[in-house]
Amino acid sequence: xxxxxxxxxxxxxxxxxxxxxxxxxxxxxxxxxxxxxxxxxxxxxxxxxxxxxxxxxxxxxxxxxxxxxxxxxxxxxxxxxxxxxxxxxxxxxxxxxxxxxxxxxxxxxxxxxxxxxxxxxxxxxxxxxxxxxxxxxxxxxxxxxxxxxxxxxxxxxxxxxxxxxxxxxxxxxxxxxxxxxxxxxxxxxxxxxxxxxxxxxxxxxxxxxxxxxxxxxxxxxxxxxxxxxxxxxxxxxxxxxxxxxxxxxxxxxxxxxxxxxxxxxxxxxxxxxxxxxxxxxxxxxxxxxxxxxxxxxxxxxxxxxxxxxxxxxxxxxxxxxxxxxxxxxxxxxxxxxxxxxxxxxxxxxxxxxxxxxxxxxxxxxxxxxxxxxxxxxxxxxxxxxxxxxxxxxxxxxxxxxxxxxxxxxxxxxxxxxxxxxxxxxxxxxxxxxxxxxxxxxxxxxxxxxxxxxxxxxxxxxxxxxxxxxxxxxxxxxxxxxxxxxxxxxxxxxxxxxxxxxxxxxxxxxxxxxxxxxxxxxxxxxxxxxxxxxxxxxxxxxxxxxxxxxxxxxxxxxxxxxxxxxxxxxxxxxxxxxxxxxxxxxxxxxxxxxxxxxxxxxxxxxxxxxxxxxxxxxx
Numbered sequence: 001x002x003x004x005x006x007x008x009x010x011x012x013x014x015x016x017x018x019x020x021x022x023x024x025x026x027x028x029x030x031x032x033x034x035x036x037x038x039x040x041x042x043x044x045x046x047x048x049x050x051x052x053x054x055x056x057x058x059x060x061x062x063x064x065x066x067x068x069x070x071x072x073x074x075x076x077x078x079x080x081x082x083x084x085x086x087x088x089x090x091x092x093x094x095x096x097x098x099x100x101x102x103x104x105x106x107x108x109x110x111x112x113x114x115x116x117x118x119x120x121x122x123x124x125x126x127x128x129x130x131x132x133x134x135x136x137x138x139x140x141x142x143x144x145x146x147x148x149x150x151x152x153x154x155x156x157x158x159x160x161x162x163x164x165x166x167x168x169x170x171x172x173x174x175x176x177x178x179x180x181x182x183x184x185x186x187x188x189x190x191x192x193x194x195x196x197x198x199x200x201x202x203x204x205x206x207x208x209x210x211x212x213x214x215x216x217x218x219x220x221x222x223x224x225x226x227x228x229x230x231x232x233x234x235x236x237x238x239x240x241x242x243x244x245x246x247x248x249x250x251x252x253x254x255x256x257x258x259x260x261x262x263x264x265x266x267x268x269x270x271x272x273x274x275x276x277x278x279x280x281x282x283x284x285x286x287x288x289x290x291x292x293x294x295x296x297x298x299x300x301x302x303x304x305x306x307x308x309x310x311x312x313x314x315x316x317x318x319x320x321x322x323x324x325x326x327x328x329x330x331x332x333x334x335x336x337x338x339x340x341x342x343x344x345x346x347x348x349x350x351x352x353x354x355x356x357x358x359x360x361x362x363x364x365x366x367x368x369x370x371x372x373x374x375x376x377x378x379x380x381x382x383x384x385x386x387x388x389x390x391x392x393x394x395x396x397x398x399x400x401x402x403x404x405x406x407x408x409x410x411x412x413x414x415x416x417x418x419x420x421x422x423x424x425x426x427x428x429x430x431x432x433x434x435x436x437x438x439x440x441x442x443x444x445x446x447x448x449x450x451x452x453x454x455x456x457x458x459x460x461x462x463x464x465x466x467x468x469x470x471x472x473x474x475x476x477x478x479x480x481x482x483x484x485x486x487x488x489x490x491x492x493x494x495x496x497x498x499x500x501x502x503x504x505x506x507x508x509x510x511x512x513x514x515x516x517x518x519x520x521x522x523x524x525x526x527x528x529x530x531x532x533x534x535x536x537x538x539x540x541x542x543x544x545x546x547x548x549x550x551x552x553x554x555x556x557x558x559x560x561x562x563x564x565x566x567x568x569x570x571x572x573x574x575x576x577x578x579x580x581x582x583x584x585x586x587x588x589x590x591x592x593x594x595x596x597x598x599x600x601x602x603x604x605x606x607x608x609x610x611x612x613x614x615x616x617x618x
Contacts, residue, residue, distance in 0.1 A: 007039055032046075039262070045080055073096060074252060108241070109122055119133060165273035201270070205347055213352055277354060315476055387408065521543045
């Protein structure tokens with residue numbers, strides 16, 4: 001059929017499901033329906049998006065089998081008049097549990113008159129209720145009220161006053177007392193903006209600009225109600241609500257829902273008025289150049305610091321030791337500068353006084369006169385010629401500073417090139433050292449994150465620091481070797497670190513074995529006088545020697561001599577003792593306990609008696 005042959009009249013319904021429940025127990029899709037008059041939307045229209053998972057058992061309903069669903073549903077409803085939005089407009093997000101509405105997470109209702117928002121907007125989201133109004137041109141106007149529910153305090157009412165689209169005042173109202181909020185970097189004075197206002201369709205850019213501003217409010221009388229960051233949290237909550245309905249009234253997941261089928265005019269974002277603080281063409285060029293300089297410099301530094309040849313060579317090569325320390329300082333300073341650079345290249349920066357915002361941060365990039373570094377097992381300092389400190393956030397000053405840093409970083413890398421090339425030429429060594437560093441870091445991470453794992457035990461806690469010290473010590477000793485000696489030692493050290501990698505799991509197993517043995521040597525007996533069960537230690541003398549002397553002795557020996565040469569042997573002795581103690585639980589140990597009683601109080605002698613007893617009996 002040729003385009004234009006079909007004329008849509010009457011009710012229309014279009015639906016699409018990306019996944020179907022028969023394949024994945026998931027329903028993911030949308031429905032768009034409403035009436036047409038000669039290809040033009042005319043009347044009540046609805047868009048529904050559903051993300052459901054089938055739940056419960058099938059049920060018979062007449063001649064159909066139906067399932068309950070659990071998930072989320074989003075709804076947009078409005079009325080079109082000859083293709084133009086006209087009438088009530090609703091946005092809704094809600095959760096369903098077993099096909100019943102369980103929680104509405106977002107709701108907004110406003111009205112349009114021939115394509116322009118008019119009258120009142122109202123809605124709610126978690127911990128927030130909103131009410132505002134529009135003027136005859138569709139601009140926000142008057143006091144927009146945001147009621148923030150507090151868990152254990154009175155509601156906080158946020159008031160944003162708009163003067164025909166211009167954000168002119170901002171208050172918080174608590175117990176009918178108003179407290180004005182100043183936005184450093186944002187022009188909220190109509191008189192200063194007269195003749196300079198830009199009519200801007202509301203987008204996420206506008207709300208990013210709002211959140212870049214620094215909020216200032218006298219909270220002396222509100223101690224305990226407002227804490228650091230609390231003002232910004234409330235601002236962000238209101239912004240999220242407004243952005244959904246002002247910037248994207250016809251959008252769902254980035255797509256205009258009404259334009260999925262033709263027949264209506266585009267519903268544009270609602271407009272506001274704002275003063276612009278434009279960058280000059282030169283400032284725009286420098287902002288882009290600064291972002292590129294920062295990115296490239298940080299990449300060079302990261303590659304240098306992560307280079308296995310640098311990590312090993314810095315302990316034995318003086319220039320590498322100094323360069324490594326200097327790059328760590330550069331790394332921290334550029335990390336601190338990065339948010340300001342990202343702000344300046346954001347188009348939202350032109351809708352706030354960027355100079356005022358950066359100056360309020362008072363973030364100065366200062367550098368020390370000397371650097372501290374470690375070289376051949378000794379700590380040393382060295383005078384380093386860093387660039388001048390950056391205290392002026394003018395884009396030209398930032399560019400000059402970043403250029404100086406980039407040039408110095410390049411110089412260091414080129415100077416280090418001869419040594420690095422020599423080491424990197426040893427392809428086999430480089431690859432193995434990369435694995436060695438990854439293995440070392442993974443073991444350290446295992447013991448650092450022990451509180452977040454289900455297998456955390458007191459043994460992990462006990463051996464965390466000794467393991468880390470052993471790894472750092474062996475790595476440092478290895479790094480001090482010549483390239484040739486490292487080639488000879490690398491395989492042995494890799495094997496050693498593999499042993500340490502297995503220690504974490506071994507300690508978890510060991511703790512389990514110790515706990516199991518404790519349970520085996522404990523029994524419950526009925527006390528006829530108290531009518532309760534009481535725990536009693538079995539073979540008390542034997543278990544006391546094991547628990548109070550032998551196991552602490554072996555664990556201390558393992559901890560104090562935690563190295564690759566003795567680790568396996570130390571663990572073997574511990575497991576041999578546990579195995580023998582488990583066997584003795586079911587044997588007659590009276591003769592063995594007499595030997596232990598007569599023996600000198602020496603753990604090695606006790607071990608010999610217990611282990612030799614096993615050998616003799618075998």
